[in-house]
Amino acid sequence: MLMQINHIVPIEHIITLSCILFCIGVMGVLLRRNAIIILMCIELMLNAVNILFATFSAYNGNPDGQIFVFFIMVVAAAEVAVGLALLVLIYRNTRSVDVSLLDRLKW
Amino acid sequence: MSVIIVILLTAILVLFLHIFEGRQWVNPLAILGLSLSFIILCLENNSLWGDYSSMIYMTQFAKVFTGTAIIFTILVFFINQSRLKLEEDTNNGDKLGLVLFSLCGAILLFTFTNITMLFLGIEILSIPLYVIASSSKHDLHSNEAGLKYFLMGSFATSIILFGMALIFGATNSLDIMTISEYFSQAEISKMAALGAFFVGIGFFFKVAAIPFHFWTPDVYEGTPSIWATYFATVVKIASFGAFFRLYILLGNVDNSPLYKVLVLIIILTVVVGTLTALVQENAKRMIAYSSIVNSGFLLMFFLNPSSDILSYFGLFILGYGLATIGIFSAIVYLESIGNSNGFEGFDGLGRSQPLFSLGVAICLLSLAGIPLTVGFLGKFYLLMSLSFDQWWMILLVIASSIISIVYYFRIFNGMYFSNKKASAIVAPEVVSPYLNFVVGFCALSLIIIGLFPDFYLNIFQ
């Protein structure tokens, strides 16, 4: 059934899109100092991977990739829950979510 | 796979027992459940667990590593028991439950035969640890350790996932054997190679190889010491177990870029890790760097994978884990009597607690690689596994081991040769019997297995 999809968009374009999204996420994690934005960038990376898996799944006619996407979505939700809880914990103690303030432990 | 089920049920029981007014039974129940799962593991046949579409396979390698991880977790819970005698902890059940859940993830990492299981294993292992790291709620160090671990951990996971997606695209399969067959071809597509590269980078983050190590000292220092023990041992074993299996399966890459990256990272890890450990003033950070150096040694086993290497790899990681648990229990004791984490905290320990410090000293000697201990044997087999044209690698191991004696000796020196008056020693308080047990167990097994390694090495066959 999956094989019959009419692929009007070439697969390279979708891979490129996903790579660009992933790179935006990586740069965001490395450059931004606000913990919430870093969290959003990690989500962006995960969603880029989701696009990639869904694309390969559809273009190769192998539904395994779509199941994998489900797992990534669920795990991402769990990660967000834990991450936001940690941020609230830190916000209560410092009144800030700027990671550069968190330098009690030296690099 | 009944091991995972037993541990999971134990975790749920622990969570609920904690709510229903059974707090003092939580820790013993967790230890009991783990012991039961260990017995079941010993009785279990190596079988494919068919009902999960053959996604999990208990090999002998996986079995030994699972057993090691379970024993280490039991030791960590014994250390935890010593703390419960001193202070009331209203969240103990949650913490034990989370540790047990993450142990399930660790076992998945040893047994996966499908990329999906690998991913789930990594996440089940990691997500509880982010909470555990910040479990000391009002301590900013702990909060910060949790946040750093969380950000770095999920970043690394995303990179691994991206690599997995590329491998899936190239091979059109999530099954590890199919992927392995694809990688054993002479010519593999660029996309698959890139995918393997990304997965490798993600795992370098997870096993804390330099230059991807910078979260490690912070996390070890900020996390409450008991749980830092878990991070330094079980989590390390789990990440290395998964990485090693993956490397063997995808490892027909002798001349691939990944091999060169691996060599570069090993050199960086051992050299920079050893030198940075020299200048640390805090025992926990020193151990963190020592664990980074040991990561470098463990990565050296990847260079010449063969069937014998598996057992030597297991021996090295066993020696490292036991010794680290012994030293961490000394740190937990010192914290419980109010000493700092600096090296001066160890001053005079040899006089006030002679037997306890003897055990800690044996653990230190094993980490430094002194003969008659497992640590020495591990390094010996590591050198044996390296081929003659990797002579510079051999030099690296020997040089790093000699330098490492210097920084392990600083603890040793404090314990036995410190001339300071007993100011650092608060009244000679009794060491909790649980801590004594843990240190005694670690020290004795280090020596016994160090003298008779065949017993352990034969389990792998």
Place this chain on the structure above:
Amino acid sequence: MNTPSSYLPIIIQLLVALGFVITTLVASHLIGPKRKGNKKDEAFECGIDGVGNARVPFSIKYFMTAILFVLFDVEVVFFYPYAVNFKEMGWHGFAAVSIFVGFFLIGFAYVYKRGALEWDK
């Protein structure tokens, strides 16, 4: 195949989405009556005047509920593959899904017993 026209569906979707947003925003701006003044911007019969930034304080209760909602909500995604293969999987599939739901109920019972859902505390 690789022609600009192959992106036509995506472009149409983009235009429809953008168009809807812009139209509703502009329309509500044009249609709605506008009377401005200091008195009108004040809070109407609500005690003290508003002071400070609205973004600083937030209730931890809403946060807990929201987080728990996200967790329980997303897990529903696993029912989609089951719903598609409902007939083929038979009792075996039903048992698997029942175990899955059972773990959920255990989780829910834990959350409930721990008091994460209590509003007045």
